[in-house]
Amino acid sequence: MTGYIETERLYLRQWQASDFAIFAEMNADPEVMKYFPKLLSATMSDVIANKCQQLIKDNGWGFWAVSLKDCSEQIHAFIGFVGLNQTHADLHFAPCVEIAWRLRKDFWGQGYATEAARASLDFAFSELALDKIVAFTAVINQRSQLIMERIGMTDTQDNFYHPALNANHPLAEHVLYKITRQQWSSRD
Numbered sequence: 001m002t003g004y005i006e007t008e009r010l011y012l013r014q015w016q017a018s019d020f021a022i023f024a025e026m027n028a029d030p031e032v033m034k035y036f037p038k039l040l041s042a043t044m045s046d047v048i049a050n051k052c053q054q055l056i057k058d059n060g061w062g063f064w065a066v067s068l069k070d071c072s073e074q075i076h077a078f079i080g081f082v083g084l085n086q087t088h089a090d091l092h093f094a095p096c097v098e099i100a101w102r103l104r105k106d107f108w109g110q111g112y113a114t115e116a117a118r119a120s121l122d123f124a125f126s127e128l129a130l131d132k133i134v135a136f137t138a139v140i141n142q143r144s145q146l147i148m149e150r151i152g153m154t155d156t157q158d159n160f161y162h163p164a165l166n167a168n169h170p171l172a173e174h175v176l177y178k179i180t181r182q183q184w185s186s187r188d
């Protein structure tokens with residue numbers, strides 16, 4: 001494996017062919033997709049995985065495939081993605097880079113998303129020398145906001161309505177968190 005990030009328990013790496021079917025299963029799981037407007041078909045899921053793979057190939061960073069270092073059953077088994085992405089141009093705070101995460105349900109509650117998110121922020125500030133990173137999610141997605149807080153991001157209080165959703169959709173209102181390079185380097 002080349003061009004990967006290693007943490008205590010994880011690899012953040014390029015996507016491989018065997019990840020795609022597992023990713024499609026995640027994207028068809030109503031619990032994983034509870035805070036997204038709809039479940040994804042296997043075809044749509046593959047489109048996204050291909051895009052993640054291509055962006056990492058082109059740029060050297062992106063939404064990395066996350067796998068466990070210590071996995072007796074499957075070496076480097078895929079547990080989801082965590083990483084960085086250019087925010088969609090439709091969002092009022094674009095252009096900037098966001099951090100995001102999505103893990104298989106079986107791997108929630110073990111701190112993996114937080115561990116991978118910290119490594120992603122470290123990469124963003126040390127390797128890419130970015131000035132700030134944002135994160136956003138539906139107001140009702142508390143689990144995701146807990147990660148934002150654990151990794152030292154602050155709530156901008158600048159909630160916004162996602163342009164891809166009707167304003168009265170239950171997922172439309174989003175929180176916007178951010179962290180600057182200065183905040184990251186002066187963390188405890």
Ligand SMILES: CC(C)(COP(=O)(O)OP(=O)(O)OC[C@H]1O[C@@H](n2cnc3c(N)ncnc32)[C@H](O)[C@@H]1OP(=O)(O)O)[C@@H](O)C(=O)NCCC(=O)NCCS
Pocket residue numbers: 031032033035100101102103104107108109110111112113114115136137138141143144147
């Ligand atoms: C968002 C999501 C990644 C959060 O997963 P998570 O398991 O809650 O987050 P983490 O992996 O950081 O784990 C934190 C939990 O592990 C616990 N934990 C256990 N062992 C740990 C360890 N060694 N180190 C750190 N935390 C540990 C923490 O106490 C915390 O538990 P809690 O949920 O009871 O507070 C997951 O719910 C998900 O994939 N959701 C669907 C996709 C989604 O909504 N993405 C965001 C859209 S913007």
